[in-house]
Amino acid sequence: MTAFLAGDAQADRLVPPTGFTARLTIFAAAAMAFLTVFAMALSLATGRLADRWGDELARASTLRISAPMDQRAAQTAAALRVLETTPGVAAARALSEDEQRALLEPWFGPDLPVASLPIPQLIEVIEDDAGYDAAGLRLRLAAEVPGAVLDDHTRWRRPLITAADRLRLLGWLSIGLIGAATAAMITMAAQAALAANAQVIAVLRLVGARDAYIAGAFVRRFTLRALSGAALGTVLGMLAVLLLPSAQAEAGFLTGLGFQGWHWVWPLVIPILGAAVAYAATWQAAHRTLKELS
Amino acid sequence: MSYGGGELFGDISLTLSPGSFHFLTGPSGAGKTTFLKLCYGALLPTAGHIRLFGADLRTMSRDDVALARRRIGVVHQDVQFLEHLPVADNVALPLIVSGHDRNSEAENLAELLKWVGLSHRADALPAELSGGERQRAALARAVIMSPEVILADEPTGNIDWEMSQRLLQLLVELNRMGKTIMIATHDMNLIRAAKSQVQARVLRISQRRLQTAGADL
Numbered sequence: 001m002t003a004f005l006a007g008d009a010q011a012d013r014l015v016p017p018t019g020f021t022a023r024l025t026i027f028a029a030a031a032m033a034f035l036t037v038f039a040m041a042l043s044l045a046t047g048r049l050a051d052r053w054g055d056e057l058a059r060a061s062t063l064r065i066s067a068p069m070d071q072r073a074a075q076t077a078a079a080l081r082v083l084e085t086t087p088g089v090a091a092a093r094a095l096s097e098d099e100q101r102a103l104l105e106p107w108f109g110p111d112l113p114v115a116s117l118p119i120p121q122l123i124e125v126i127e128d129d130a131g132y133d134a135a136g137l138r139l140r141l142a143a144e145v146p147g148a149v150l151d152d153h154t155r156w157r158r159p160l161i162t163a164a165d166r167l168r169l170l171g172w173l174s175i176g177l178i179g180a181a182t183a184a185m186i187t188m189a190a191q192a193a194l195a196a197n198a199q200v201i202a203v204l205r206l207v208g209a210r211d212a213y214i215a216g217a218f219v220r221r222f223t224l225r226a227l228s229g230a231a232l233g234t235v236l237g238m239l240a241v242l243l244l245p246s247a248q249a250e251a252g253f254l255t256g257l258g259f260q261g262w263h264w265v266w267p268l269v270i271p272i273l274g275a276a277v278a279y280a281a282t283w284q285a286a287h288r289t290l291k292e293l294s
Numbered sequence: 295m296s297y298g299g300g301e302l303f304g305d306i307s308l309t310l311s312p313g314s315f316h317f318l319t320g321p322s323g324a325g326k327t328t329f330l331k332l333c334y335g336a337l338l339p340t341a342g343h344i345r346l347f348g349a350d351l352r353t354m355s356r357d358d359v360a361l362a363r364r365r366i367g368v369v370h371q372d373v374q375f376l377e378h379l380p381v382a383d384n385v386a387l388p389l390i391v392s393g394h395d396r397n398s399e400a401e402n403l404a405e406l407l408k409w410v411g412l413s414h415r416a417d418a419l420p421a422e423l424s425g426g427e428r429q430r431a432a433l434a435r436a437v438i439m440s441p442e443v444i445l446a447d448e449p450t451g452n453i454d455w456e457m458s459q460r461l462l463q464l465l466v467e468l469n470r471m472g473k474t475i476m477i478a479t480h481d482m483n484l485i486r487a488a489k490s491q492v493q494a495r496v497l498r499i500s501q502r503r504l505q506t507a508g509a510d511l
Contacts (some may be wrong), residue, residue, distance in 0.1 A: 014390070016378040203374050206336075207435065208364035209391035210357050290356075 011217045014204065015197055022225055025189050029229025029278070030236070032182045033135075034268050036175055037237025040266055043171030045257045050164035053157060060153065061134075063123040067147035076121045079145045083125060086140070088132030095122045125150075182226070183281045190222050190285040205293060214277060215286035222282040223275050230274030234267050308497070308504060311478065312442065315469045315492050317485050318478040320499035324479040327371070329499065330445050333476070334366050335359040348443075364392055367436030369446040373428050375420035380406065382416040385434045392439065398429055403438070410434045410464060426457035433464055443474045458484055466492050 020251050063083070067075045083092035095245050096101075100122060101112055134152050141148040194201070197218075241258050259266065310316065310333075318326050329339040332344055335351055344351040344363045346411045357425070375384045386396050386403050396403075407413045410451040415423060423431060429449055436444055446465065450458035462484060469492055479485065488494050498505045 013379065013383070014376060014387075015456050016376075091440075199374060200376055203376055203387070204391055205360070206363065206368060206370075206374075207388040207391055208362075208439070210360040213391055242297070 007034030011213065012220070013227060015193075015200060015217050018193065018196075021189060021193065022221075025186065025222065025225045026229035026232070028185050028189075029182065029226040029274050030233035032178050033230035033274055034237040034240075034242045035233075036178050036270050037234055037239060037241060037267050039171050039174040039178065040270070041241050041257050041259060043168050043175070044263050044266065046164045046167040046171065048260070050161050050168065053164065059127050061125045061127070061132065062151045062153070063125055063141075064149045064151065065121040065123065065145065065147050066149065067121075069118060071147070072121050075145050075147050075234040076123065077146050079123060079141065082137075082140055082144055083123070086137055087134055088127055088130050089125055090128035091126040093124050095124060133236050179273065179277055183277045186222055186226060186278045186281040187285050190282040191289065193218060193222075194286060199292070201293060204234075211287065211290045212291060215283060218286050219279060223279045226278030227271055227275035230271040234270045238264075238267050297474060308336070310443065311476050312474050313469070313472050314474055315466075315488070315494040316476045317488070317494055317496045318428075318476060318499065319480055319485065320483075322480065324499040326499060327447055327478075329504075330368075330447050330478055331477070333443075333445055334363060334368055364388060364439050365442050367433075367441040367444040369429070369432045369436050369444070369449045371448040371451050372438070373432035375428075375431070377420050380417045380419060381412060381423065382430050384420060385412075385431060385438060387435060388439045406434050406438055411460075425452040425455070426461075429453055429457070429461060430464075433461065437468060437473075441473070444468060444478070446475070446477045448479055449477060450479065450481055459487065462488055 063079055065072060065075050065079060080092055081093065083089050100119065102113055103122075104119070134150065138150050141150060199227075201214055238259075244258055304309065318329060320326055328337065329506060332339060333346075335344075335346060335354070338344075338351060346354070346359075347365060349358065349362070351359070375381075376387065379387075382403060383390075383396075385392065385407065386399065389399050389403075390396055404413065404416075405418055410433060412431055412434065413433075415427060420428065420431070429452070433446070436446075444465065449461055449465075453461070458481070465475055465477065475486075477488075485494070485496060495506065
């Protein structure tokens, strides 16, 4: 591999240099790598999102106490008693006024007098690993706490996770398509180079060059171009992702786009992949072309 | 053997013995170039067998053919070079593609260029050479690997008599060193000139047959 990259200076000179098409190949590889960085960021971000939704929401549910103001505290206490004796519930906790106010703040602004408003009391229920029987709990609550409504989140969690999974799939699919398009472009560029150098190839064959030697001169050239182009595109793409506004507490999905922690290693694979794609594509094209020559 | 639709040769059987000197002659279009191409594996016969150094061309892989060509020096009528490289590199091309270090052979190369009278043109590009210089550069390229066989297709086609004599001289010298030589030409003067210096046989392609011309010409 190192011998391949270091190359054979003598062999490299045998194929005449081509400034313009070389730059085109590098540009195409760079553009594709840039796009791949974003597709990768999208896939990883949606993956994180799906995991988080799946994890956190699956373990938590909400109990809503909608009762007249004077009964609210009593019903809340009753509900908590029921929950404490329910198998599968690890913890249950009534949200404080401050927490409820924070939840409503995006809609009603700060300083909302939560206590004096007929706002339902929310109870956060955390499951243990086994989970609880939602239907049984609903029945018990219906008997003891008439104003309680249990929301175990599955209703809106499932479509969100499905959407995130789809998005992640689309991201990986995009990376695959970009890779295939890169292969197609490199193949065309290599074929053009082989056709333009038909005389060079004929002379090399005549003086006893083996196919592997001739193909190698082209393959090395295109692989190095793709590698350098993809490296450039990857660096630019990573910079662009880095410069995206960072995720904030109230931020939605879009600002979460990016790499986190060791995921920053992933884009570094792109130049290697690009070079591998170019290597395979050029090798194929060269051997196809050479077979047609005597 | 047929090529391009019509049969070119039939009933040809020939073995080039090591160290022999052959001329291949015949009218234009008789198939001299095709015959030489068969000899270095650029074409496959449609019928019959061609053996290069004892191996059947049909059973040889592309790599086998490439390796056999390192033992066969070919001088074409219209010599093709790598136009972007200087003459010295073009002459050294067989060394480069067979993995020799061009620099360790620098002395041989200089000597060879001197032998063909191109020392002063070593750094010129092929396009800057005259017809005779191109032919001599082609001969130098053909012999740099010290091949056992040298095939030349109309090597004197584009050059004057004096230069032809000189080129012939080089080929005769190679033959004396034990190389097998086959020259395709329709230049009878060249054949006569050679006969005075070397034991040469003349093969004639005519009416799809290969005939041995008389010893006297």
